[in-house]
Amino acid sequence: MQVCSLAANDIACRRGDRLLFRGLSFALESGAALQLAGANGTGKSSLIRILAGLMPAYAGSVTRGGAVALLDEHPALDPHLPLGRALAFWQKIDGPEDNQAARLGLSDLMEVPVRFLSTGQKKRAALARMIGQRAPVWLLDEPLNGLDAKGTALVEQLTADHCDSGGICIIASHQPFALAGMKRLDLATFISPPPGEGSGGGGTAFDRRAADPPPQPLPDGEGL
């Protein structure tokens, strides 16, 4: 797989009148993996969409070196079509490469209309669609939602294989995700002051960070 890179430079994200995070920077090279952690509503999905280029950042920029594949809550497969034909549509666009459908346990489901698939089966189907894209940069938004223990292990193995072959994985998940060498980024550390707080010039930690965002070193994942 080709050499790829993904860098975020001083990104801020605004949703409505709330600033979700600011001063977020990182740089990833081939083979790197990063988990975006943080409570619900801290902006994990927004950051994924900013990194994918689907949403403009409020401030800052994203540098993408390589094609990007996205797995989010939308499977992007026609619900009334049998799974085989729904996946074949993307194979016509992406090329006929192996989408690992057999490994994902989809072989027996090819004749089943997508709308009859369970949540976990839909997630596996979406994974097959994403793998078939052959993009070096994977953005996974809650990839473990709806998957059983076997499916979880499979996704961890697939991302590990992808990183080994020189790809980049960014996983936004509040669940534990086991992947060797994965860095971890907690969005809560980039949070902006809530409205009203810190406006009195009290000099809170938030204010100091806002005034001069320090470069954030990426801490290593646990147990590695």
Place this chain on the structure above:
Amino acid sequence: MSVLFTLLARDLRQLVLGGRRGGALLPVLFFLAVAMLYPFAVGPDAPVLARTGGGVLWVAALLAAILPLDRLIEPDLELGLFDQWALRGISEEAVIAVRVLAHWLSFAPPLMLAALPGAALVGIDGPTLRTVELGLLLGTPGLAAIGVTVAALTAGLRGGAALGGLLVIPLAVPLLIFGAGSLATGGESGLALCGAVSLVLLAIAPFAGGAAIRAGRG
């Protein structure tokens, strides 16, 4: 290029067969129903029917074009397909342009065929039918362009389908004036202007629709 053909094939399948949302048959049946009701409403006065029938066919065609509005863009937006196309470098403009073509192919030829029995129902003569068919041929591309643009603008809004119908009507007024107006004058100039309006709408649609999809993100 082959990507665009793949998109066109899928769009046509979606719009003609329609899945659970009703396919290309629905606008045609609606069109014929209006043509059938009209003589009942105004009475069996052949000269009146012959004089007004062409205009009724035009209004019926315009209203029939509104019916598929809610399944032009919204389902694909909900499925996340537009996001996936954007990631693959397929621009929204290209997707919208292909969709205008698919939408036109799925509703205009069936409607022009249905205008034949429709003409018999309202009792218009041969030359008038010819003007109606020519007008529909020139005007329906514009209707398709308006339909897709408005569908892109209202996709994701609550009650978007009803709002879309209301938005289409004023935009389609120029097409109706020149298309149906050519029936009164019997002249080529009305048809030419109808075609010109269609071309302008076709040129705007991909950019307006693409901008609407992008603005709806985020």
